[in-house]
Amino acid sequence: MGSDRARRLVICVVLVTCIPSTGTLSSSSPDDQLLRREIPGFASTNENIFDALLRFGRQNHIPMGLVVSSGPCSTVLGEIKIGHTSVHAALELLIRELPAYTWKLDNGAVVITPKDLPGATVKFLDTKVAPYRISEDTLQAQAAYAWMDIRATLRPDQGTAFNILTSLQSTRWPEIAVGDITVLELLDRLVARGPAAAWILTPSDDPKKIAATRPFWVVDYSAAPPEKHLAVCSGPISYLRLVPGFVLPQANSPTEVIGRAELIVRRAARHV
Amino acid sequence: MSQISQTEDLTDRAVGNLYEVKVIVDKTYGHAAYGCATCCGFGDSPSMVYDPLGVDLDATSTQGVSDIDFCTGGTVSVTEFFPDANWDTADHAVATASGPVVTGVAVGTTGLTTTGTITIGNANAFRCPQVQASPSGPANVTPTITSISPAQGLVGVGTGVTITGKGFASGATINAGSNISVSSVSVSSSTQMTATFTPKNSSSAGGNQGVTVSVPGSQPSNSVNFYDQVPTDSMITSTLLNYAMNTTSNPACPSGQAGWYRKVQKITTDQNTPAGNITANGATISETLGLTGTNQLNLSAPTPFAPVQTSGGGYLDDQFGFCSPLCPGSSGQTDLTEVFTDQPASGGASYTLKAHTLAYTCTGDTDNGQ
Numbered sequence: 001m002g003s004d005r006a007r008r009l010v011i012c013v014v015l016v017t018c019i020p021s022t023g024t025l026s027s028s029s030p031d032d033q034l035l036r037r038e039i040p041g042f043a044s045t046n047e048n049i050f051d052a053l054l055r056f057g058r059q060n061h062i063p064m065g066l067v068v069s070s071g072p073c074s075t076v077l078g079e080i081k082i083g084h085t086s087v088h089a090a091l092e093l094l095i096r097e098l099p100a101y102t103w104k105l106d107n108g109a110v111v112i113t114p115k116d117l118p119g120a121t122v123k124f125l126d127t128k129v130a131p132y133r134i135s136e137d138t139l140q141a142q143a144a145y146a147w148m149d150i151r152a153t154l155r156p157d158q159g160t161a162f163n164i165l166t167s168l169q170s171t172r173w174p175e176i177a178v179g180d181i182t183v184l185e186l187l188d189r190l191v192a193r194g195p196a197a198a199w200i201l202t203p204s205d206d207p208k209k210i211a212a213t214r215p216f217w218v219v220d221y222s223a224a225p226p227e228k229h230l231a232v233c234s235g236p237i238s239y240l241r242l243v244p245g246f247v248l249p250q251a252n253s254p255t256e257v258i259g260r261a262e263l264i265v266r267r268a269a270r271h272v
Numbered sequence: 273m274s275q276i277s278q279t280e281d282l283t284d285r286a287v288g289n290l291y292e293v294k295v296i297v298d299k300t301y302g303h304a305a306y307g308c309a310t311c312c313g314f315g316d317s318p319s320m321v322y323d324p325l326g327v328d329l330d331a332t333s334t335q336g337v338s339d340i341d342f343c344t345g346g347t348v349s350v351t352e353f354f355p356d357a358n359w360d361t362a363d364h365a366v367a368t369a370s371g372p373v374v375t376g377v378a379v380g381t382t383g384l385t386t387t388g389t390i391t392i393g394n395a396n397a398f399r400c401p402q403v404q405a406s407p408s409g410p411a412n413v414t415p416t417i418t419s420i421s422p423a424q425g426l427v428g429v430g431t432g433v434t435i436t437g438k439g440f441a442s443g444a445t446i447n448a449g450s451n452i453s454v455s456s457v458s459v460s461s462s463t464q465m466t467a468t469f470t471p472k473n474s475s476s477a478g479g480n481q482g483v484t485v486s487v488p489g490s491q492p493s494n495s496v497n498f499y500d501q502v503p504t505d506s507m508i509t510s511t512l513l514n515y516a517m518n519t520t521s522n523p524a525c526p527s528g529q530a531g532w533y534r535k536v537q538k539i540t541t542d543q544n545t546p547a548g549n550i551t552a553n554g555a556t557i558s559e560t561l562g563l564t565g566t567n568q569l570n571l572s573a574p575t576p577f578a579p580v581q582t583s584g585g586g587y588l589d590d591q592f593g594f595c596s597p598l599c600p601g602s603s604g605q606t607d608l609t610e611v612f613t614d615q616p617a618s619g620g621a622s623y624t625l626k627a628h629t630l631a632y633t634c635t636g637d638t639d640n641g642q
Binding site: 130131133134135140141144145147148149151152153156157158159160161163164166167168169170212213214217 | 523524528560591608632
């Protein structure tokens, strides 16, 4: 009963002007232009925060990178309505619901990471990738090939088998040549093209696990109709559960969800 | 009784003087009104009049069935139409006749199967107009289904179908049995309907399902089958690419590695014998590869791939391959077992399709059991 009541509560955050930035909007670089871009609005009801972020990116063609641990996957928003505002302001509002996370613009992608990113994952994202060419294909296929290249750096003694299933009508992304860039840059460059996309990475503090199985996923925003795996927590993370080493805890209890919704309501009182 | 403009039968010029009789047979079986479309006048201004005969359904008349002749204002009777009383159940189903006694047939008691030739003894009694006639009148037509297109659909996925036949009218309903949910029914014309068929997302819902159409006040139409497809297997329809991978191939191996690449086109197939292709959009296919055997090429298994929805005829591209630092120069082999799983879009059931075993070496791969 309490849950129903909490979910019915509505937050309306209507912004007609941009919220002051964190100091990154002083120039007019392409990155800044992305953040300054205005969006018509965004609404979310009873949605996981990461799914909401990914949907926000898809609706507004914002390349994104999400480092998603399992815990916040159980964070369910109440109801949020954001009015006409800038990408930057909207992101600030949404990330405010994830106090343990931070975001930055990196190589054309909005990258959202935990503030306490595990050391092994930091090292993984900083790993330099040897020069390599990824041929034209679907984004999913390009991510698989990218992983083959990354893995050749992490485990040069081993090979990688790949298996790529593609719908005939999937968008084909152009060839991309990379060289002497980090894994993070590679992921950003993969998604910050064409119709835009997102990468999703599950953090780990075990470098062996990271090297054993591909820890990242990509979501092509141009997939139409939106595919089931466009949801972060019910999609990619659930698939990664299939991979040895990625055993994620179950979702939190309804009580925690209620508590989260009530928290959002209190915050709304400050905004309105 | 609904008003239906029905021209199809009346414009059938095949049997001249039997013109009206065909109208009776086609248009009145099992319905609350029946009669003749008779010819009034001949020559400059012929016209067709719906001329019902006065016999009640389920009634038995010991006298000749008769009614007003709308052409002349006089009386017209069945025996005038058929003086030799050969209007009988062998020819049609609107009434039975034995001598002058004509019995109306109860709704639904006799199956009408043909519009067979009926002999009119007094051929001069009716001279059907030799002009195009498009009469309309109060009549219900037993709907008839000629075809359903497509004739099959995947369990758990909505399929838009077009039903072709005759006798369709506003308010028509479709009964496809308990295994198919019917929605978005629309009557385009008296000869065409459209609807969405969504077979229940269960393997037990597979196979032929009888479909009938009913219009208000009529008997259901004949039954025509719609086949519920259950995904059962996957089949390679063509091999698109098949070659050695190296650092300059497309796609390429990382520096210091080589391997093999193969790209095929696949389609999922149903449970029928012989199996039919599943061409419905919206089937979600996932695929996993597991390493088996000794893995002499020292490969890591691929990450489970994002599920893919079928579109454009149900075909999917499937790329297999590997790059290994042990290639070239190794005769080693790695076996991978590939498992397809289908998850129709609208339900929770999933179906594991046939598992394939792929044997990789540095100089190629074999696909056992495809």
